[in-house]
Amino acid sequence: MKALGQASTVDEKAAEAAIRAVPGWANADMRYALGIAGVASPTHRAVDSQNWFVARGDAPATYFLKILHTDQSDFIDLDRSVSAARQASTLGLTPAPLWHSPEMSAVVFDRLPEAWHTARMDDLRKRNVLESVIAAKSTLHGGTPLGETWTVFDRIRVVEKALVDAAVVEVAADGWWMRECVGDIEAAIIATGFDEKPAHADGLASNIMIAPDGRVQLVDFDEARNVDPFYDIGILLNEAFQFDSEMQPALEIFEGQFRQTSLNRCRLYAIADDLFWGMWGMLMDRVSPRGGIEFLKYAQWRLLRCRMALHNPRFEFMLRTL
Template identity: 40%
Template sequence: MQHNDPIKAALEQAGFSGAVLSPPIGGVVSPVHRAVENHCCLAAIPGEAPVFVKCRHEDMAAFIDPEDAIEASGKAGQIGIAPRLLHADAARGILIFEALGEEWSWGHVDVLRRPPVLENLLAAKRRFHGVTPLAQTRSVFDLIQAYRRLADAPDVPLPSPVATVSAAVENIAAAIAASGVDMVACHADGASSNVMVGPSNTVRLVDFEWARQADPAYDLGTVLAELLPFDGEALLAIEMATGKPDAQVLARARLYGAADDLLWALWGFIHAARSPRKHVEFFKYAEWRLLRARTVIEGPRYQAWLKQV
């Protein structure tokens, strides 16, 4: 396969010469978002523990900077909230991690909603907020503008609601900017499959390709959008995260969640048009994320939330 030779070269550099590669983990993006940006597999020297390897797909080169992923993954592993990064080859876009055991599984929404798991998930995100600042500082609004430029081309068909949601997100950006933003290191990825759940409800965060300096309410908003669509349960999660069920934090987080959904909708529409991997349902995923953004933008509380941030 096209990824095997560079992966084997990186494994040799990392001291795993002769490691045998597992079949790749199949990428899924509708609606689960897992193993899409990277070719992912296990590698093991016979008789030794395996390692987890990821190699960026070529169609993600304009979206993922390996240096950013390396920095954030390394810091997360050092504080114990993510698998340890063992080796990185930025030129090839390859990262090698310790592999979690068979007792760990991908996060599912129903599992991550369980209070002990959710509390550990939010605690892991908060711990990452405390690491030294990351080099990447583009906000979700900066990324949306960049993705809109990529998408504004004849070969990328965009459904008409993209325009109205984009206009609403511009208003969100203005409201949040006017209120002020405290920046911390954020995982910046709410996908349930980017949380691993282990024994005794322990969690590890994975996939730090999108990590950057951001408002901690953005990190919270991506989790709420993924796991907790109803505001009562969302306020309980906010209490877990901040110590009180703060309506202002809810407003800010919900609006950030909508912006994040627009970001990923644009990502999906661009890749549906341009990625050679036509078996991946990028367009279906994009439509789902756009629909989720619309539930906030067109919902009855949108205007009130704009005033609360």
């Protein structure tokens, strides 16, 4: 690990500036090392920020520093993200944020012990892990409302505008058709109504941490807002499972029973979420300076899954059965 004053790159200098800004750290023997490398495909992990492990002297690294990449400024509000994480930490669901600076786009968290590992999709298929993750999300749903409410359809409109501003004419040859179908999903969900609950609103396996004894923690609250709980669960199931028969037990865990209408709602939300992230990936491929991240590959995968789901003969049935 490097000590303060040993920075040799732009990123290291930014990390040192953030560390020095934390009260009590400027003159302390703080050390830091580059954390998790960003990758968009085949898994989506550490894409939104540069992250660092931070330690006091020769002690183990017990802090985690995130500095948001500038190309995410249209999508992430650091104050909102930290506020949501702080609320979740009081419920025992995530490590506590200790300090943040919107000006530096930086936040410091307690770091989970080394023995914890990032969840993989196959971890989510284990009954005990799935139960723990759904329990954590349900606990958050029962908490105090967060400061902002949105739907995935709102997010799609944000990225649509950004694509126009970036002069991206289309995300795919059939992009207009996918967008119209997702518009039908929004209309159907609005017509049937939905709850708005505080939520992690993140389906990525990489934003779930698992302890050796099976306990879980949710991390990265950049997407957290008040949403329909079935969106929160639907995007989790979309990450972990391919078939309805695999999703049914998870919905039994969530609701205490299986309801076809709930599965349909989850499936429809997953389609819309795939479209959003596909559009986001195409935007990042155009505007992000980070050429080493496979944004295009990630976008094409999410758009392909969206397209396949929309071609499912049951799509129209799901629209009418919410």
